[in-house]
Amino acid sequence: MVLALGLNSITMMGEVRLPAVIADNMVLQRNSEVKLWGKATPGHELSVKPSWAKKAVKTTAENDSTWVVTVSTPEAGGPYSIDFAEGKSTKTVSNVLIGEVWFCTGQSNMEMPLGGFERQPVKDSNDMIARAKKSTPVRMFVADSEDGRWVRQYSKTPKTEMWGKWLENTPENASHTSATAYYFARYLQEVLDVPVGIMISSLGGSQIECWLPREVLAAEFPEKDLKILDNDEPIKVQQTTPSILYNAKVNPLINYGVRGFLWYQGESNRHNADRYADLMAAYARTLRSKFGNGEDMPFYFVEIAPYNYGNPLATDAALLREAQADAVKKIPNSGIASTIDIGNFQFIHPVDKATVGQRLAWLALDNTYGIKGIASRSPQYDRHEVTGDGKMHIFVTETPNNICPMWTDLQGFEIAGEDGVYHQAKAQVIDRPTCIELSSPDVPEPKYARYAFHNFPEYSVYSGYGLPLLPFRTDRSR
Template sequence: MKRLLLTLAALGTAFTLQAKITLPVLFSDNMVLQQQSDARFWGTASAGKKVTIRPSWSKHPVTTTADREGHWQTTVPTPEAGGPYTIELSDGEALKINNVLIGEVWFCSGQSNMEMPMGGFRNQPVEGATEVIVGAKASTPIRICTVQRATARTPQESCSARWLENTPDAVAASSATAYYFARYLEQRLDIPVGIIVTCWGGTPVEAWMDRPAMEAFPEFDLSFLDRNDKINHPSHQPTMLYNAMIAPLIPYTIKGFLWYQGEENRNRPAQYQRLMPAFVEMLRKNWGQGTLPFYYVQIAPYKYGVPDLVGGSALLREAQMRNLDEIPASGMVVTLDIGNKTCIHPARKAQVGQRLAWLALYNDYGIRGFEPNAPIYESMSVEGNRALLTFRTGKSSLAPLGDELAGFEVAGADRVFHPAKAWIDGRKGVLIVSSEEVPTPVAVRYAFRNYAEASLFNTSGIPASSFRTDDWELPVK
């Protein structure tokens, strides 16, 4: 028996010594690497083995050595956008990655509105998607990598995912929001774009955060992470999605983050406002690429059982709007004009992807001549029975001039709100709100209900967020 155990041990050692290079799933045929960067490569090989990387765009190989546990990591300088290229890795035995593009890589995450595929959900189509799917060509330099659903108590090193070319099947299964973003970016910049999509419908932001980040929020009980018993609704529990669906992707070199989530946290708006800056700080810290841009989508209007409920999901939209001033290098897409009263998944995903792309094009690629940011309420003053509101509009201004704008309410000291007339004073650069029922305005609200329709925009066609000038307590549901 002793001799048998020694023989098995010797065989195990031999297998270890003969281990081949293994790579994370992100390093595969059809991948996209971030252009003009020191792109991170990592994997495993035999302990102490020298690993050589030879990209076809360079005459200079990169070498590194696996540590005692067989892990290795290095960086490979990438050129300007282009391709396709090949990458050969060797520790004495060659491994080749084919059809590699160099371009822009964006990380895309969230819940069902990010997850919703171009092919739509059951009975819920994506507007205009069929034409895009049918017209998809593999030669178009867009690549899609979708991470499969999984949960874990501890951070994982691997996940299930693979890079796909821009074929009709791949496009139909891709996140519509992320794909429209990539398509718009590729068309405007004329360079390859890769999207890494990791999302799960109906999940809260805390499920996408790591344990160190969550430990700053004592209201969450994390003791289940140290046990082995069954977890109820694991995709809803803190850290479980980060561990399985984000951790394996780090530290793949990317350009920035896209985020579309919030519906699952709508009944906890104040907490959500605190969680989001911590979530973004965690992403940036763990990726270790500095202050990467973070662009997110404000949730769209939807009935949530009571369409006219004042407050409700509008409080979550308010928290998201406030996050703009709390998260550096961030931008928010407002979707107040594309909501659907009876469907939580708006069909107009092209507009969402386009507005995300506008933020990136303006902030990260130097394209000007338009204003991608939504008008944000700034201050209120009173002249007689009129409330005069100012907005942060960047290089744009409020629109449409001359129209009476719907969705406004005004209240006096009694805190009773009445429907109000609202219009833009172009000469003064203010929005005027007034009601005959309120002689002295104290507070104004706009579209501050579960479901509302937009009437206020900037001159680039970006809708203003719902807002209120008061801080009076309101029901969340």
């Protein structure tokens, strides 16, 4: 059910007004200079006093009623409170935790709640829901649903206010929270032993263009039609209208201090995969620029999973996965969590969201928090050699403890000759532990190879740490 909103997302308490994201139960980024903001009577002085600070921070409301202050946060802990005062009017935000904060966006696989969609479950979610408790310091800012009812927010112009709620970690709240983001947060919290906040803003079926601001699309992707943003034509399809989700579900949050970003999207961009890596790079730059905490803020994302898409042997999803792998090279301090081994032929939404969340958490723990001993990156194609005896050798990188075939004959490999017609290949690891040898009686002179390069492919190769080999093809110039 869709909840229709005709309300202002800023709540007034006396004269001090705060946005929805600055509220009871919120998590602030630890050891940082974070912004707090709102509205007040123009020209009036505001006083902001966190309970962890010795002194209040003061400012004056601008002519348009807006104000913003910057406060220093301590090491992880809480609960704390923050008092906001304008004259004799005060508002107190309570039950505030200090810890790690991540901003999570995407389409339906990010949106999919721990309780699942109708007729599409999340594997083992009931156990995770039952074990949710307030004493486990995970908090969720949700902008997608209220008590299981969908909230749709979009706008042709950038907004500064939005609907949303900070929720405590209870079974009911967890059941309505993004499963991917929740598993990520729970894993991170357990390992780091600090509070974790996840801010979730997503929409099922949305294309990446919806999440990019107009000025970025106009400057970098002039082929995109932006006319609808200038006229009175109503928005008929939220998922394909450019910029409207950025305007409504990202822009209102850009003052908030976060550690990094999670992104789970791509299924709806399969048919323009040739531009997707550039679009992703633009999105990462946008978030880093707008949130303003540094050009190298971590940006981790999820590979789209296998699904039949009406033709399991087609390659449109494979081309999108290829673009996602390319994006890692275009985006500094980024990483991809592979899902090539957890797809479902019937469901576009993989039921195993725990693995997705864990692999995202490994990326963060390894690359952002610097925990030694964790392997976070999937093996990937490096180069190939054609031997003189009708065989091809594939060399892979990112292989701690080498590569691990699950059985002697590896599945998912194909080779082709000069004609470009692919045939299933016999594949096995040879004496060099990061080299896979391919051959086929149908291809006496192999020239090209590919692996797991279909909408719903076979797969078989892992690193010694259990991370799957990313799909690839060697004939990208064809």
